[in-house]
Amino acid sequence: MTELFFDLQSTHNPHRWFxxxxxxxxxxxxDNLFMYGGIGLASAIAAMERTCERPVIWATAQYLSxxxxxxxxxxxxxxxxxxxxxxxxxxIGHVGDQEIFTVxxxxxxxxxxxSHQWVTMPDMPRPEECERSVLWGDQGDxxxxxxDVRMAKGRYGEGPRTGQLSADGRLVMWIKSxxxxxxxxxxxxxxxxxxxxxxxxxxxxxxxxxxxxxTLRIRRIVPTRWVLCDIQITGIHGGFAHGVMNLFAxxxxxxxxxxxxxxxxxxx
Amino acid sequence: MTELFFDLQSTHNPHRWFxxxxxxxxxxxxDNLFMYGGIGLASAIAAMERTCERPVIWATAQYLSxxxxxxxxxxxxxxxxxxxxxxxxxxIGHVGDQEIFTVxxxxxxxxxxxSHQWVTMPDMPRPEECERSVLWGDQGDxxxxxxDVRMAKGRYGEGPRTGQLSADGRLVMWIKSxxxxxxxxxxxxxxxxxxxxxxxxxxxxxxxxxxxxxTLRIRRIVPTRWVLCDIQITGIHGGFAHGVMNLFAxxxxxxxxxxxxxxxxxxx
Numbered sequence: 001m002t003e004l005f006f007d008l009q010s011t012h013n014p015h016r017w018f019x020x021x022x023x024x025x026x027x028x029x030x031d032n033l034f035m036y037g038g039i040g041l042a043s044a045i046a047a048m049e050r051t052c053e054r055p056v057i058w059a060t061a062q063y064l065s066x067x068x069x070x071x072x073x074x075x076x077x078x079x080x081x082x083x084x085x086x087x088x089x090x091x092i093g094h095v096g097d098q099e100i101f102t103v104x105x106x107x108x109x110x111x112x113x114x115s116h117q118w119v120t121m122p123d124m125p126r127p128e129e130c131e132r133s134v135l136w137g138d139q140g141d142x143x144x145x146x147x148d149v150r151m152a153k154g155r156y157g158e159g160p161r162t163g164q165l166s167a168d169g170r171l172v173m174w175i176k177s178x179x180x181x182x183x184x185x186x187x188x189x190x191x192x193x194x195x196x197x198x199x200x201x202x203x204x205x206x207x208x209x210x211x212x213x214x215t216l217r218i219r220r221i222v223p224t225r226w227v228l229c230d231i232q233i234t235g236i237h238g239g240f241a242h243g244v245m246n247l248f249a250x251x252x253x254x255x256x257x258x259x260x261x262x263x264x265x266x267x268x
Numbered sequence: 269m270t271e272l273f274f275d276l277q278s279t280h281n282p283h284r285w286f287x288x289x290x291x292x293x294x295x296x297x298x299d300n301l302f303m304y305g306g307i308g309l310a311s312a313i314a315a316m317e318r319t320c321e322r323p324v325i326w327a328t329a330q331y332l333s334x335x336x337x338x339x340x341x342x343x344x345x346x347x348x349x350x351x352x353x354x355x356x357x358x359x360i361g362h363v364g365d366q367e368i369f370t371v372x373x374x375x376x377x378x379x380x381x382x383s384h385q386w387v388t389m390p391d392m393p394r395p396e397e398c399e400r401s402v403l404w405g406d407q408g409d410x411x412x413x414x415x416d417v418r419m420a421k422g423r424y425g426e427g428p429r430t431g432q433l434s435a436d437g438r439l440v441m442w443i444k445s446x447x448x449x450x451x452x453x454x455x456x457x458x459x460x461x462x463x464x465x466x467x468x469x470x471x472x473x474x475x476x477x478x479x480x481x482x483t484l485r486i487r488r489i490v491p492t493r494w495v496l497c498d499i500q501i502t503g504i505h506g507g508f509a510h511g512v513m514n515l516f517a518x519x520x521x522x523x524x525x526x527x528x529x530x531x532x533x534x535x536x
Contacts, residue, residue: 058529110507117503118437169386219503235385239378261326
């Protein structure tokens, strides 16, 4: 098991984990920090993989409430189905008796030699050739400072926010952790929660959204330093946006796909 | 509310619904029929929309067990969060004390004039110009016979199953209900459960898969007789396949997007 990006702690009960919240796993302005949604999905994935001793195939988080720094999230792992090759599991994440998130998932691996991907990595300059992007400005000591996010300037939508709709709704960026944590399913879950960043780019406006959920599907994780996150906002209507993300290793391997629905928030 | 494709019945408790299972909502060989997974998601969506009196934005079903014709599925609706514009809800679907599926979802609508789609409908012959496809052969009286599925022969993968991998992993087909039910979120959920049909087409082999989950995101539902279901298998590894589907009205409006992970099952 790799070292985790967050402080997940075990207990006497292999189905019960906890995670103290510090600004390092939160986002928002300094006086209103809250746990980053992707950390909810990520910590649940890490807990389930350790409890079930199987890798996650698919996991969906439902975000119900906010958790604040200084509090401790309890993660209770339930495994309603345990089969020969795969398990069906869920995690209830709560602070005290307040439910913060629920994650449903399947875990496992089957004997199979079939391995193929039908989506290809878009052509991007190497991460070393791209400048580091600051998506939310400097809000002090929080999770944003722990991710190194780079995109080819102006190429995929970081450019002018003049109200002109993007032609393809895409935003493509390289991400790695500043601390160079190894890429595992839980770190991919943190990156997958960047889908809302595509909303402002797609609309050509300053804005993003609040995640209602986050769905991650793991195909195959390979060693890589950077992950290319190819976001497409598929559509917006009635105040909600929907988007997908393909996550590639530097060598072009499709490691995971993700999707998300968000409440659209405009800041202009 | 439209008439439903399945027999969802109310009770004295607005949070509690039930659905008697008949072959009309099941699939499989005559001696081994089971509830079609998409009916689980669809019935949960219909129950939540009626309980919350709000439209579904996003819903994910986790499939835990099988339910058989002759049994009755109880659908219990829980609403942990009720906001000004949106609700967070879940449905536990069970037969007796056996959990069959769980659905997590968000419902609602917000005042907003922003409406756009960034994905476009692929160019297909009109449904009237396409022959009806029989994906699983005639297995008698079950749900398959209630869906009229049409694809341009050989064009997107229905063609030869010679073991040659499809170039793009896509399978595009028109679907409507034979009984001409109006298209609503629950009927889209039934159609969204066709993602596994793309697995055989992508691999160029006879096969499909068992759904682990089904995730549906509703953008905007408009009146249409047929729905174009554009499936892409994104990748396969370790015995599991992942795929996405875009669901369009006949006029090209993106009504919904869906995604699914499946256990790959080969029949050749």
